[in-house]
Amino acid sequence: MPKHIGLDLGTSNTRMYIKGRGIVLRSPTVVAVDTQEDTVVALGSEAKRMIGKTPFNITAFRPIQNGVIADFEVSAMMIHEYFVRTEALSLFNRPVVLVSTPGKCTEVERLALENAIFEAGAKAVGMVKSPLACAIGAGLKINSARGCMVVDIGGGMTQATVISSGGIVTSKAIKLAGDKLDGAIINSLRSKRGLFIGDVSAEMIKVKIGAAMPGMNRGTVEVSGRNEQLKCAQSIHVSTADIYNAIHTALEAICRTIMNVLEITPPEIASDISDYGIMLVGGGANISGISELIQKKTGLRVTIAKNPMDCECNGIGKLIEKPNIIPGGILYKNR
Numbered sequence: 001m002p003k004h005i006g007l008d009l010g011t012s013n014t015r016m017y018i019k020g021r022g023i024v025l026r027s028p029t030v031v032a033v034d035t036q037e038d039t040v041v042a043l044g045s046e047a048k049r050m051i052g053k054t055p056f057n058i059t060a061f062r063p064i065q066n067g068v069i070a071d072f073e074v075s076a077m078m079i080h081e082y083f084v085r086t087e088a089l090s091l092f093n094r095p096v097v098l099v100s101t102p103g104k105c106t107e108v109e110r111l112a113l114e115n116a117i118f119e120a121g122a123k124a125v126g127m128v129k130s131p132l133a134c135a136i137g138a139g140l141k142i143n144s145a146r147g148c149m150v151v152d153i154g155g156g157m158t159q160a161t162v163i164s165s166g167g168i169v170t171s172k173a174i175k176l177a178g179d180k181l182d183g184a185i186i187n188s189l190r191s192k193r194g195l196f197i198g199d200v201s202a203e204m205i206k207v208k209i210g211a212a213m214p215g216m217n218r219g220t221v222e223v224s225g226r227n228e229q230l231k232c233a234q235s236i237h238v239s240t241a242d243i244y245n246a247i248h249t250a251l252e253a254i255c256r257t258i259m260n261v262l263e264i265t266p267p268e269i270a271s272d273i274s275d276y277g278i279m280l281v282g283g284g285a286n287i288s289g290i291s292e293l294i295q296k297k298t299g300l301r302v303t304i305a306k307n308p309m310d311c312e313c314n315g316i317g318k319l320i321e322k323p324n325i326i327p328g329g330i331l332y333k334n335r
């Protein structure tokens with residue numbers, strides 16, 4: 001029997017679901033490649049640990065950007081490796097795969113994703129729009145005529161989507177999410193404190209002491225980097241207020257995207273959303289104070305989903321078990 005699997009290929013993290021078993025893999029979407037030999041030297045957490053520390057011939061990079069394939073061959077190889085590791089693919093068995101795609105992507109991007117999954121060894125591929133998967137995974141009843149809003153703040157992209165009667169009514173996506181917050185922290189420490197830090201340190205600071213509301217105190221962290229003037233290694237202490245100041249402009253842009261979607265939502269559905277509020281999913285839902293900030297800006301109740309980072313993959317999993325949650329079910333292409 002072929003294994004039926006669900007795949008959430010995120011900019012930051014890849015998750016895989018196997019029918020009957022649940023989520024079996026959570027791994028950073030990072031691949032380290034030896035550019036001279038043209039071979040993959042590390043995947044996932046191991047490759048992520050190499051970012052910014054590789055010798056000249058090795059590059060650690062992300063083959064998926066904002067839900068679409070940035071490097072076809074490396075993506076196919078990574079997916080293949082994950083199929084093998086989770087025993088979804090074997091000599092006699094090729095998996096049936098349901099993958100999520102961004103709410104808005106071009107036909108070319110959709111085909112590239114589908115082909116990469118076939119190349120990785122799949123027997124059949126079906127696709128579902130990621131906001132629907134996120135909403136299902138967060139426990140929203142997407143089939144009801146009552147409108148609902150799901151906001152996914154991931155690593156590469158924020159998507160705000162209004163759903164009603166099993167389909168997307170209005171949606172907006174911006175390429176501003178966790179990675180850009182890390183970038184804002186790097187820029188701020190460089191300009192205000194003269195310290196240049198790497199992506200991995202910036203993400204660590206954001207997770208440890210990041211805050212979306214003024215006046216929050218999550219303590220301080222010591223961070224090491226290169227002093228820009230003295231050109232030597234240096235450590236400094238950074239406070240919650242420093243990080244709030246670095247990221248609040250980006251967080252406000254996320255709030256504006258949500259408000260833009262609300263502005264173009266038909267009034268009947270907008271009134272459902274004002275009754276039932278907004279559901280937050282994705283890694284960005286973990287930022288301290290984010291629900292308060294969105295609540296303050298939109299005037300709507302905001303709920304953070306349970307295990308927000310797993311919602312999309314859990315939603316894909318629910319669709320594998322019950323495809324008719326989406327009107328018309330899921331169409332699979334065979335090869």
Ligand SMILES: Nc1ncnc2c1ncn2[C@@H]1O[C@H](COP(=O)(O)OP(=O)(O)OP(=O)(O)O)[C@@H](O)[C@H]1O
Pocket residue numbers: 009010011012013014065066067153154155156157158177178179203206207208210281282283284286287288309
């Ligand atoms: N506790 C936390 N506080 C702040 N940010 C966090 C926290 N935990 C995770 N993140 C951030 O969430 C992001 C990853 O979220 P997620 O796994 O949902 O993204 P993704 O699905 O890979 O990306 P995308 O959906 O944009 O393609 C990263 O930027 C990570 O730093």
Ligand SMILES: [Mg+2]
Pocket residue numbers: 010011152154155282312
């Ligand atoms: Mg995601």
